[in-house]
Amino acid sequence: MSAETSRPSGATPSQARAIAELNERSREIFRQIVESYLGSGEPVGSRNIARLLQTPLSPASVRNVMADLEHAGLVYAPHTSAGRLPTELGLRFFVDAMLEIGEVSREERERIEVQMRAAATGHNFESALAEASAMLSGLSRGAGVVVATKQDPRLKHIEFVRLDPARALVVLVSEDGSVENRLLDLPAGLPASALVEAGNFLNARIRGKTLAEAREETLAVRAMMEAELDALTARLVEAGVALPSDGGESRQLIVRGQANLLEDLKALEDLERIRLLFQDLETQTDVIDLLARAEAGEGVRIFIGSENKLFSLSGSSLVAAPFRDGAQKIVGVLGVIGPTRLNYSRIVPMVDYTAKVLSRILEGGR
Template sequence: MNGESPSRSDPLSQARALAELNDRSREIFRQIVESYLATGEPVGSRNISRLLHAPLSPASVRNVMADLEHAGLIFAPHTSAGRLPTETGLRFFVDAMLEIGDLSVEDRGNIEAQMRAAAQGRDFESALAEASAMLSGLSRGAGVVVTSKQDPTLKHIEFVRLDPMRALVVLVSEDGSVENRLLDLPPGLPASALTEAANFLNARIRGKTLADVRDETRVLRESMERELDALTARLIEAGVAFPSQGVDQRHLIVRGQANLLADLQALEDLERIRLLFEDLETQTDVIDLLGRAEAGEGVRIFIGSENKLFSLSGSSLVAAPFRDGAQKIVGVLGVIGPTRLNYARIVPMVDYTAKLLSRMLEGSGR
């Protein structure tokens, strides 16, 4: 969103001004914001006076609008006598005045049906892509999902001696992928120790990730030392001590960018969307922004220049984390669109989808 700088740059002064808004000022401000969210157009005092519950002349409305502008909540575009909310105003509206209802039965049914269909016979990543596309279709924005790359479950492990001091650890996953890693061997390790270590691990790794096996070997340290000699036990610990390949690897899925072109109202909107597309292509920055939504519970809303990623395109992000069966946050999903997103509808939609996805992951044992 483009807007003039608030008249009160001092945060304390601005906070005081917001706290001092009376009911009439809040109602007029609400009308300005809701008109903007519905149409994207500036609204003038004459139109607002017609919308108010209590009669008020256009002149009196203009006086209140002047106070709201001084507080940094609204501004006058140079092309119109009407007013639009500033980003500060939108943030105040979202935090203090937005009334978020529950999803309708129809919306819940649509989300549940599409999520069930997405999970049928598809791998996890494909299901997430479907979830992103679903959010895009329901919100008319761009649906986004970012998730950690999951470590594959293991099928087989083997130790292959290369020379007296080095071996190759061969990790075969259930999905058919193979990883080879070099391992330094303890001095004096007998050849039989490689076979014993592999047998010990293969009896326990099926269906588990490398991280799972690593945690289990710590728990089984005493039994390892009873069943195996000390050098073989050390070999097992070293063989699974490698960091998991998927750690800190993040994957971004974006669907529905075309929706952002459907409601253009001016050439400046086209330029804004062009800048947003450039932002989305900078995947690292989008992933970092979505990662910030993992910091707290529930839905997070990022508006315009509050984050550097959208500082030029004037866009907003509504995002919520989802969890696996162990209640660990494994990703974030959300909706990106213009700052005049229908927050009252999209916030509960994103929240419900994230919770539904979490329940599906829990039910699948992920």
Template sequence: MTEFSRSISQPPQVQALAALNERAREIFRQIVEGYLSTGEPMGSRNLARILPMALSPASIRNVMSDLEQAGLIFAPHTSAGRLPTELGLRFFVDAMLELGDVGREEQERIEAQMRAAASGHTFASVLAEASSLLSGVSRGAGVVLTTKTNVQLKHIEFVRLDPARALVVLVSDDGSVENRLLDLPPGLPASALQEASNYLNARLHGRTLGGLRAEIEAGRQAMKRELDAITERLVDAGLAVSVGPTEARQLIVRGQANLLDDLRAIEDLERMRLLFSDLETQKDVIDLLARAEGGDGVRIFIGSENKLFSLSGSSLIAAPFRDGSQTIVGVVGVIGPTRLNYARIVPMVDYTARVVSRMMDRGT
């Protein structure tokens, strides 16, 4: 079974609810699962028909009143059934959610799609496929966050601008070109620039910048034998400036249109408009996804637990992926309404992150 991390601590009322009797927990479970399945409120008469124990509607209403006072359910309209609050959803996810496993057939489908994406020999295509795949599974928006160091490189060149400065030119497999300014030590011969370029290009072989840095660091003694001290410093400086003082983040989002498929009312349309606005504000999405890089396992953020979704009432399910050195280098996930199928999506996000990690480990 997939493990996942709690994104907030449990409030005292939720801790107290954990001690409620089986009857209260079963009624609460049915209300939440009905909401996740249909989006509709659950009334006492419907509950009386589906509960595994015999209870009258009046007895059920008494329990619902207790759950409502605890802040876990609410009535959207007078005399209507009940829906879970965000606090109720958090308690359900943390304490009652039963996660399934990703079936063998689904595992093979995920891996086949990712291998097909990797056939283009760019890791960017693998990440885009991961985002699209999760979008299709969840009927939400699939998201991937990574850094420039995970883009596979095709060529690196040092180009002198004047005696004190040079450009580090990085050409990626996808054809993109990035230039960084590098300060040169006094008296550096032109041959050192060419020698540093040749040394790095001989070791690229479709590696990411992060992978190239790791390999060179691991072979530090061999580099000292091959290069003089000045050229060695130039290689180190070129790799450092290529990453930059703050690594640029790359955000991939697929499937936003899925979020429009299940609108039920004007308020749903307004919620989606706010969510689309959130997704367009990439910095806030990147900041939220970066929080999921903080540890192992799947992280779940529900509604106003995070300021980004405080108005749109959306959820994020995300899991980190790692490179060949087992360093966390990005996040894959799903953004959608709070009525996501958590039991299915949590293990799918987790498994997809594991597949991406394995592909990075193999140097796709």
């Protein structure tokens, strides 16, 4: 299995040449630096690397290779005389060229299937999304995120509440318990009784229907409506189910497990990074825009650090995959946000599998 990734960014032509010319020994030392960082978050020195190598190599020789890797822009020394850490360019190169994707265990696959299907019982789409976000958070120890097209829920009740002579509030109550309020301009001269009549007419016909289906229903019974109601009340009925929602198709963002990101902090710099990430997550529009970029391709997308403007300050990564409805239309994206030292080999297949399970549920349970 492979992950579809963003193109490496930030490499100068000389760095690109240096990366292309890396020999097997240099690649192995680079792999050890990255895997050590992903495991501990700490710089690794030449002596430790020399102990890890299958082929014997002196610490001095390892240091020479590290210098070449630093020249290529793949690693850096956070302090004088310290070991090395991968740069964002180095992480991108590792993910694109060297990452070995693991498998989701049978136990984890079963857990994902059972929890997702239980949450989706009764066609409760939002519960399934929230469960996907919480589950990814728990399995990855990062923050689970889901962004999805807001569904058109099935209606239970509609009511018109007059605010002033020229405006009313349309209150739409859905079967899932959600309530949506919309402002409606009233025709001049509309009597108070018309609001009650319009509500009664709709409530006799819309229960269990989506708003789109309710619109079709009013068109289908237009002749009956005009016979039963006066012209102004008929106009009110049509207007009550014709209002656009939030200017058209809207998106909802669900984030779970932010507290996981506070675990295993190594230094004050880590705490500042998480503080900035929390600020990023509160900027919902930017998070939704970033996740929407993952809809551009098939499979899993990986965004590392400053490759996207949203995480440029917090130094975080996002692993995300789209999911589809029964018509094979992409209706959302789910993923994991965390530090750049995410366990990519474990999280990539987990995100991919969860997206596929959610897609199957939305396609009708296959």
